Amino acid sequence: MEQLTKEEFNARHNMKVATDIVLFTVRDESIDNPRKTPELKLQVLLIKRKSSAEKGKWALPGGAVENNEDVHTAAYRELKEETNIDNVYIEQLYTWGKHDRDPRAQADPQNRAVSVSYMALVDSEKLNIQAGDDAEDAQWFTIEAKLISKTEKPRISGFDMEYLYELHLANTAHAFTSQVIVKRMIDGSIVKTELAFRESPIAFDHAQILYYALERLRNKTEYTNIAFNLMPELFTLGEIQKAYEVILGKKLNDSNFRTRTIKNMVIETNQKRKEGQYRHGKLYRYNPAWSRDNIW
Known part of the structure; x- marks a missing residue:
């Protein structure tokens, strides 16, 4: 030795x-x-x-x-x-x-x-x-x-x-x-x-x-749902989509993103936020049940 x-x-x-x-x-x-x-x-x-x-x-x-x-x-x-x-x-x-x-x-x-x-x-x-x-x-x-x-x-x-x-x-x-x-x-x-x-x-x-x-x-x-950790408790669909686009470095199709990418990942609330002079955007929150059902 x-x-x-x-x-x-x-x-x-x-x-x-x-x-x-x-x-x-x-x-x-x-x-x-x-x-x-x-x-x-x-x-x-x-x-x-x-x-x-x-x-x-x-x-x-x-x-x-x-x-x-x-x-x-x-x-x-x-x-x-x-x-x-x-x-x-x-x-x-x-x-x-x-x-x-x-x-x-x-x-x-x-x-x-x-x-x-x-x-x-x-x-x-x-x-x-x-x-x-x-x-x-x-x-x-x-x-x-x-x-x-x-x-x-x-x-x-x-x-x-x-x-x-x-x-x-x-x-x-x-x-x-x-x-x-x-x-x-x-x-x-x-x-x-x-x-x-x-x-x-x-x-x-x-x-x-x-x-x-x-x-x-x-x-x-x-x-995964990882991008939602960058969001506040309440957000618009436009805001979460923009976060995805910033991370991925590419523009996403609005319809596909909302009906496929984040389907079942968000819950609509009865609250709205003013966006621009006239438009009010619906506010959503993350759906914790998605994490329960999607373990990786």
Whole structure:
């Protein structure tokens, strides 16, 4: 059996666990810029790091898991501490464990950190963002991912595919662009996917996490009720349709959306909201029975 010194054992087995949270909302951009035409956009919250590692860079809210808590609890705690947001929809995304994902590990292997990422959704009417002690600032950024190029190489029983995406994050004061590479290896029925990023102004590997969360949100919007977590208690059909369109990045047919996509997912109320000078839109609420009958 290999004999290790205490220092060697710690370097090989000591690993920190952290959480990173991708918090999405749908907001009107004119809130931050009165000169801009009102338009709903999908936005994500970033914090400006105050600590030494990647100090001054924009990053996802998150932090280390404490010894006396589980990872899920840590995600809720970090979100509250760094942004003053709690009691929101949250789900686990993926575990990121590349050995050099944290620059501190390059100087000291004991600083290696594995991060469990989460996606959270919040209704913009509930927002009261406030940067915590670990963050210098917290701001909302409009997020978009655009496909730049795609290459494909055949193999005996499948394909090797590579997609290059540009991830754009912007608000009235800042704008960033990161390039994310998606590699997909198809061998028969086996599909392997790897993510990587090129030079990114965002801290750590958070550009990858953002892209992954955006794809998860889009995919789940197609077959679950996840988009309703971005809505207030009462909403018009036009408002929920616009939320779907903002997430999916495409215009939806009004009739198909209302009679097929969200059929049985909403309950009509006897309340109305004024829309424009003359029109009053009917207000709806989410139907919790849909969740009872549709478990995924």
